Amino acid sequence: MADGTKDTKSSNQMWGGRFASGPDAIMEEINASIGFDKKLFAQDIRGSIAHATMLAHQGIISVDDKDKIVHGLSTILSEIESGNFEFSRQLEDIHMNIEARLAALIGQAAGRLHTARSRNDQVALDFRLWVKEELQKTEAMLTNLIAAFLDRAEEHAESVMPGFTHLQTAQPVTFGHHCMAYVEMFGRDRSRVRHAIEHLDESPIGAAALAGTGYPIDRHMTAKALGFREPTRNSIDTVSDRDFAIEFLSIAAICGMHLSRLAEEIVIWSTPQFGFVRLSDAFSTGSSIMPQKKNPDAAELVRAKTGRINGSLIALLTIMKGLPLAYSKDMQEDKEQVFDAAESLELAIAAMTGMVRDMTVNTQRMKAAAGSGYSTATDLADWLVREAGLPFRDAHHVTGRAVALAESKGCDLAEVPLADLQSINPAITGKVYDVLTVEASVASRKSFGGTAPSEVRKQIAFWRARN
Numbered sequence: 001m002a003d004g005t006k007d008t009k010s011s012n013q014m015w016g017g018r019f020a021s022g023p024d025a026i027m028e029e030i031n032a033s034i035g036f037d038k039k040l041f042a043q044d045i046r047g048s049i050a051h052a053t054m055l056a057h058q059g060i061i062s063v064d065d066k067d068k069i070v071h072g073l074s075t076i077l078s079e080i081e082s083g084n085f086e087f088s089r090q091l092e093d094i095h096m097n098i099e100a101r102l103a104a105l106i107g108q109a110a111g112r113l114h115t116a117r118s119r120n121d122q123v124a125l126d127f128r129l130w131v132k133e134e135l136q137k138t139e140a141m142l143t144n145l146i147a148a149f150l151d152r153a154e155e156h157a158e159s160v161m162p163g164f165t166h167l168q169t170a171q172p173v174t175f176g177h178h179c180m181a182y183v184e185m186f187g188r189d190r191s192r193v194r195h196a197i198e199h200l201d202e203s204p205i206g207a208a209a210l211a212g213t214g215y216p217i218d219r220h221m222t223a224k225a226l227g228f229r230e231p232t233r234n235s236i237d238t239v240s241d242r243d244f245a246i247e248f249l250s251i252a253a254i255c256g257m258h259l260s261r262l263a264e265e266i267v268i269w270s271t272p273q274f275g276f277v278r279l280s281d282a283f284s285t286g287s288s289i290m291p292q293k294k295n296p297d298a299a300e301l302v303r304a305k306t307g308r309i310n311g312s313l314i315a316l317l318t319i320m321k322g323l324p325l326a327y328s329k330d331m332q333e334d335k336e337q338v339f340d341a342a343e344s345l346e347l348a349i350a351a352m353t354g355m356v357r358d359m360t361v362n363t364q365r366m367k368a369a370a371g372s373g374y375s376t377a378t379d380l381a382d383w384l385v386r387e388a389g390l391p392f393r394d395a396h397h398v399t400g401r402a403v404a405l406a407e408s409k410g411c412d413l414a415e416v417p418l419a420d421l422q423s424i425n426p427a428i429t430g431k432v433y434d435v436l437t438v439e440a441s442v443a444s445r446k447s448f449g450g451t452a453p454s455e456v457r458k459q460i461a462f463w464r465a466r467n
Helices: 008-013 023-031 034-057 063-081 094-112 119-155 175-200 219-225 235-240 243-269 297-320 329-358 363-370 377-388 392-409 418-424 430-435 438-444 453-466
Strands: 160-165 168-174
Touching (some): 034 119, 034 329, 063 094, 094 119, 119 235, 119 243, 119 329, 160 175, 168 175, 168 363, 175 243, 243 297, 377 438, 418 430
Antiparallel strands (some): 160 168
16 A cells, blocks of 8 residues: 555455465465375374384384374274364374374374384375275276176177177177177286286385484384285385376276276167167166156266276376476375276276176167178188188188179178079089078187187186186
């Protein structure tokens, strides 16, 4: 103001309406992570109990202080689980919230808990534990999804459907064989999950801020207590590593892609134009204006969740790509991405498992579609090679002429008169009609991993033994 008096209202406007108190409010808002990292409370308490137990075992703190710490932490765990714990933004994060409450409960002994550790290795431990548990949950959910597909594959090992390339009818396959394709995909996803668990199965606690500690700690003891294979081997890498989180997001993105492809097929198959499957009411919705509609909303949302998961992966890769060693505050932004992706993946797998188990398969509609588009043309070419001795390229040419003839007559290959086929190549005999049905086509594909029902059942047996 002209008289030199500070205009508080005008000054505060530069910070925006939410930050009425100026830069201090902005710093509190950008620095606090308790809004999301409180999800790590169980892992934080578990890690602190293991750390305190090790400190007492090594004679670094007294057994009496350890007992007070463990009792206090157990009390806090009960308070949080029952909803009676008051989280404070002023205390920034889950670690400081728990530490402050522990001090209020047990007094001076609480201050000994942080001996020989830093928030850097503490958060690395909490996050690893959480991701490990989430991977184990994902592994179990994928096992259930695979089991659902195995059941449907066994049920439909002989149910004929069109196989597609370019979304155009290519060759007949069985619905069981198609289901087993997803078993292979989700089986690889589960293998990636298991490998990721193995990769992160190292305990960070004891790395301290970045250089380790001078206290005579036993990191192997805490690793064992927390269910890790061994401690990490480099303290700098320990506090600056988020590979395990990025690997989780990578796996989630690949699995989400598989789920999205399946969701897209379900959306297509459930249209009246295809009519291959019908979703149960549990995974569909109606239209607000068109009473005849039954929308595959669950499948569409699975498809959309994949975009969120992909975004989380790119976000964390971008956060980490320019950080020098060791810890930087940027890494606080890792957790929301992982938490969101984990929730999206869990929902998507659960929804897809439900859809696969509940959907009704229209085998008659699939069989009718399987014979469209001259899908047995390759069988005719193969017959000409086997029975007439033609080179495959010549057989391919003859078959193309036969398809053109069938198109001109407006009929299927199996309906073209023998005389007309012989006008194209006189070596064709009446036996050719034995291979021009969709059932004969799929039955003949007995190569390992092929669509013949006998091969499908072999693969089902293989997967049931390993699932």
